[in-house]
Amino acid sequence: MKNVGEVRAAPQGVPQEDSATGERSTRNRVARSILDHGPSTVADLAGRLGLTQAAVRRHLDALVGDDVVEAREQRVYGARTRGRPAKVFVLTDCGRDAFDQSYDKLAADALRWIARTAGGGAVGEAAVAAFARDRIETLAESYRAAIEAAPPEKRTEALARALTADGYAATARSAPGRQRGEQLCQHHCPVAHVAEQYPQLCEAETEIFSRLLGTHVQRLATIAHGDGVCTTYIPNAPDGSDAHAAPDPDGPRQPPDPPGRTAPRTPPRTERHPSASTAGRNPA
Template sequence: MHGTPSLPPGRLSGPEELRNNGVVKNVGEATETPTGAPQEELGTGERSTRNRVARSILDHGPSTVADLATRLGLTQAAVRRHLDALVADDVVEPREKRVYGARTRGRPAKVFALTDCGRDAFDQSYDKLAAEALRWISQSAGGGELGDAAVAAFARARLAAQAETYRAALEDVPAQERTEALAKALSADGYAATARSAPVGEQLCQHHCPVAHVAEQFPQLCEAETEFFGRLLGTHVQRLATIAHGDGVCTTFIPRKETTQDQVTDQATTASASTAGRNPA
């Protein structure tokens, strides 16, 4: 359930857009963008070139301005301008070039390297790795029901490691405000969560799920999270919809104590109908 702070949706693979920087002002050399092109096209060209600069650093490692200019066929002034923007966005960072052997006179050349944030902007295989790890856990436990139980145990243990942080967020919070407090704590972890009133209780909505692709294959992750919410809130809760299932949001129903099971079922039916067939936002 824990989300690493992530870049905006739409990760990179080669020439695609690196972050959404909008239309870039002070468009540079005519060698990069044709004269008289619409401002929106110029901005798109700027972003495309900026992506090439970041991609070149990814492919070749920490690079000097001169290295990048030669590789990409740009002027050094243009490269510096793009690097300044990438540094401002925490995509790259300047470093002193590491010198091996005897050091020559003068200041060492400055190189630019990707930050952790910059690396995360490019396509990663974390989802594939996580799914393979859970599949290995399942198979090592014997597969079938035993395998499912092993994955479920892992999912619960993963959440238990985060429990203290969430309990602290709900500590001393009045019962009627605990769902809202949980939503704020989840948002701080990247889940874009909100709480809203429902006819016979409240709904906790998570508009983003960092593990959605893995949870499609291993629903135990969603089930463990639902149990976790119930323990935190001190009441039985019911998951009505999940992004992993193809719904627009992950929705958890928190009933008032006097709510009947029939009312809970009605909430589930309504939520399923309202999110059926919707892809994650």
């Protein structure tokens, strides 16, 4: 499970780092107990975890503030007794997402089934690629209007904002060095573990970037391949013309190294369509 919540000031005499670690650990235990046992009262949690009720309340207040748990009135079955029902605490959707899920395995199993059912081999790989293209086409529909509304020089930024809204934590920046272009960096990939097994997901994504931006693009690195950041190089179109049309007067140059890259790169190969042929694969 991810650590949930932040820590307040350390008690006097306790090192800040040790106190923070202990607070996070106990807070995670509280959330885990609710996950394992369902809606729980303060008394339930205190008894299971060996904590005072005051300590449990303090951790629950922090978890509620972080949208990890929420308080509800306890359901009463049968005749109700006097007084208000006890308050119980349950995990929110955000809280459940903080724990390990099996979505990656489910997605990989589904793609494996598609490949096998289609006949395996090249036919199976083509079926997975068709699925990947259909998936990214659906996602791209929500990006297209924002990108087309932006001026040409701002379209990479518009794409980065759209990707960020979908959980990719994307940024756009000028390409370093003498390169005339931009780098689209995705600092998070929600499907990275599945893309390790099925690079067709990265390839389809790169193809749609090319179509949305109206130029060829080159994938330099992917998280699925072990790089720190998914990085796509987007060359500027000289004088507003097609980016394929005008050669660099100084001759071809190797695209810049992406941020977070961990492996050396081999010299670039001659490619008919860089956006398709290098997608999902690190040139290293």
